[in-house]
Each structure stands twice: as structure tokens, then as C-alpha cells.
Amino acid sequence: MNDAAIKRLIFALDVQTFxxxxxxxKRLRGQVGxxxxxxxxxxxxxxxxxxxxxxxxxxVFLDLKYHDIPNTVAxxxxxxxxxxxxxxxxHALGGGEMMAVxxxxxxxxxxxxxxxxxxxxxxxxxxSSTDATLREIGIERPVTEMxxxxxxxxxxxxxxxxxxxxxxxxxxxxxxxxxxxxxxxxVRPATASLDDQKRVMTPGEAIRAGADYLVIGRPIxxxxxxxxxxxxxxxxxxxxxxxR
Ligand code: C5P
Numbered sequence: 001m002n003d004a005a006i007k008r009l010i011f012a013l014d015v016q017t018f019x020x021x022x023x024x025x026k027r028l029r030g031q032v033g034x035x036x037x038x039x040x041x042x043x044x045x046x047x048x049x050x051x052x053x054x055x056x057x058x059x060v061f062l063d064l065k066y067h068d069i070p071n072t073v074a075x076x077x078x079x080x081x082x083x084x085x086x087x088x089x090x091h092a093l094g095g096g097e098m099m100a101v102x103x104x105x106x107x108x109x110x111x112x113x114x115x116x117x118x119x120x121x122x123x124x125x126x127x128s129s130t131d132a133t134l135r136e137i138g139i140e141r142p143v144t145e146m147x148x149x150x151x152x153x154x155x156x157x158x159x160x161x162x163x164x165x166x167x168x169x170x171x172x173x174x175x176x177x178x179x180x181x182x183x184x185x186x187v188r189p190a191t192a193s194l195d196d197q198k199r200v201m202t203p204g205e206a207i208r209a210g211a212d213y214l215v216i217g218r219p220i221x222x223x224x225x226x227x228x229x230x231x232x233x234x235x236x237x238x239x240x241x242x243x244r
Contacts, residue, residue, distance in 0.1 A: 002234050002235065002238050004238070004241060005234045005235075005237035005238040005241055006030075006031065006032065006033050006234055007033040007034075008033060008207075008212060008213045008214060008237060008241075009031075009032045009033050009034075009213075009214055009216065009230070009233060009234055009237065010032065010033065010034040010035070010036050010061055010087075010183070010213055010214065010215045010216070011024070011028055011032040011034070011035055011036065011216065011217065011220060011221075011230070012036045012038065012185070012215055012216065012217030012218075012221075013025075013035050013036055013037055013038070013041055013049075013217075014038060014040065014041070014217050014218075014221070015040075015041060016040065016041070016044055017044065017045070018044075018045045018048065018049055018052070021035075021037075021041060021045065021049050021052070021053075022052060022056075024221070025052070025053050025056050025058050026056070027226065027227065028220070028226065028227070028230060029056055029057060029058050031227060031230040031231060031234070032220075032230055033059060033213075034058075034059040034060065034061050034086055034087065034213070035053050035058050035059065035060055035061070036060075036061040036063050036215055036217075037049055037050060037053070037060055037061070037062055037063065038063045038064070039063070039064060039065075042062070042064060047079075047083055050062065050083045050084075050085060051083065054083070054084050059085075059086040059087075060083070060084075060085040060086055060087075061085065061086060061087035061088075061089075061183075061215075062080050062083070062085040062087070062088045062089075062118075063089055063163075064076075064080075064088070064089070065089055065090065065091050065123055066088075066089070066090040066091070066094070066102075067090060067091035067093065067094045067098075068094065068098075069098070070094075070097050070098040070101040070102070071101065073090055073094060073098050073101075073102050074098075074101045074102045074104075074105035074106075075105070077090070077102045077105060077106050077120070078105050078106065078109045080118065081106050081109050081110050081113075081115050081117070081118060082109065082113070082115065084115060084116070085118050086116075086118055086119065087118055087119040087121055087183070088118050088119075088120065088121070089120075089121040089122060089123060089163060090102060090120075090121075090122050090123075091122065091123050092122035092123060092124050092150040092151070092153060092154050092162070093125075093150070095153075096153050096156065096157045099120075099122060099153070099154060099157035099158065099159050100157040100158055102120065102159075103120055103157060103158035103159055104158070106118065106120060107158075119160045119161060119181055120158075120159040120160050120161075121159065121160065121161050121162060121163055121181065121183060122150070122151075122154040122159055122161075122162050122163070123162070123163050123164075124146065124147045124150035124151055124154070124162055124163075124164060124168075124172075125143050125146050125147055125150065127164075127165045127185075127186065127199075129143065130143065131143055134146065144171065147164065147168050147171055147172065148171045148172055148174065148175035148176075149175075150162075151164070151171075151172045151175050151176050151180070152175045152176060154176075155176045155180055160180070160181050161180050161181025161182055161183060161212070162176075162180075162181075162182060162183070163183045163184070163185070163215075164182055164183070164184055165184065165185075165186050165199060166184045166186055166187065166199075166200070166201035166205070166206040166209055166211060167186075167199050167201075169182050169184065169206070169209045169210045169211050170209065170210070173210050181212045181213065182210065182211050182212050182213075183211070183212065183213040183214075183215060184201075184206050184211040184213070184214055184215065185197075185214075185215040185216075185217075186198075186199060186200050186201070187200060187201060187202070187203055187206050187214045187215070187216050187219075188200040188201075188202065188219055189202055189203060189219055189229075189232065189233060189236070190202050192218075192219040192223075192229075193218070193219075193222070195218050202236070203216070203233050203236045203237050203240070204236045204237070204239065204240040205240075207237050207240035207241055207244070208240050208243065208244070210244075214233075214237065216233060219233070220233070
């Protein structure tokens, strides 16, 4: 029963070194579904860290948030497909052509070379951005309008889903329907520290709100017993999934 919940738990490997990443993968493999490799770890370790996780039997979310001209993003995504990642992301602000060209290139390389197609995800508006941040760069629309608009563009461009705040799940579901993946960070068990996250939901609340995957880092990594913390989160997710 918990397998369905484990598949939906993404652990943020926010560490600096290959050795630390390897240690976490060893400890948490089997307890979380996917390991998220972000800009810090990828900049220090490069694709070897992705290969290490894959060789250990773990799945990878390559969280590099590509935003560039269509061909460059498409070619970077092709290489992510060759690494065998389960999820990879771009910034939806790069536009529909960037995402459509990327989706087509990913589908082609996976078909021709026999890789499983990763979930192609986009970030709509960073959760660190406010309406004032958008006005600063010439976008006069509020975040609450831009998020569903960019999610719809993501879907229409052939992508599978978005990364979003748990608070945005309802808006995105309304714009994109049930068959669209929503990955949410900003999740905190009721007993955990908020760290620098501000608008959080518990794992159960996020699943009940309609999130498909949860990204969780410090509530597991900084717990006295990380394996037990991961197991408790999975149990809470499993209970919430039963009610959906
Ligand atoms: O430790 P914590 O659970 O806050 O980790 C959440 C992870 O999700 C971090 O890697 C963070 O960079 C990422 N993230 C986030 N909020 C976003 C997008 C990504 O916390 N809006």
C-alpha cells in the first residue's frame, strides 16, 4: 500500500559533495521514490552524481530549470533523457516554442534510443516571486493569474506537468485538468521546522489538495532519525491518497 506513496516522495539532495549524496542515496533508497539533483550538487559533481543514483537503482529528478533558446533547452533535455532521469524541468517563461521543441526532441531521442520518456515539467512562476517582482520585469498580471496561464501553456506545449507551491494546486487543476502532474515543494510535517519555507502544507494536506509528487528535503535530512521521518511522511501520504 505504501509503494504508491513512496513513488510520490521526492527527496531533495541539497548537499555539496558526491560522498554526501552517495550516503543519502544508500540510506534512503527504498524509502523515497525519487532523488532531486539541483543546481548546487550538479555544479559540483556533474552527471556522475546522476549516474551514481541510477546505478544504485534510484530515480532522479534533474532540477536544473532550463531557460534558453529552444534548441539549447531541447539539446540539454535530450542529454537528460540519455542519463535516464525520471523527471527534468524548464522555466515556462521560456515560452511555448521552447517547450514544444523540447518535448518533440525528448520524445524522439527516447523512441530512437530506447530510453523511458522522463516527466517533462516546468516551473511557472518561482514561489520566491511576488506581484512586485513581476511588475519589476514588466509583467503587470498578478502571480495568481500567471501561474494557471503558464501551466496551461506548459500543458498545451506537450509537457507533463509543473512544479508549484501547494497553495497553487487548485488554480492549476482548474486550468489543466486531472491528467497533469503537479510537483510541490514547500511541504512540512506538522511537527517539523518551517526553515525558510513560508506558505507550507503538511504532506497529507498537499496530497488531499491534489499534488501528485512532494519534494521534501530538510524535514528528512535534519531529522534525528531520517529513515523514520521519511517513513512517517510516507504513511501520512498513503492515508491521504486513500481518501482521494
Ligand atoms: O528542505 P526543503 O524541504 O525546504 O527542500 C525543498 C526543495 O525544493 C529544495 O531543493 C528547494 O530548492 C526546492 N524548491 C522549493 N521551493 C520552490 C521550488 C523548489 O523549496 N518553489
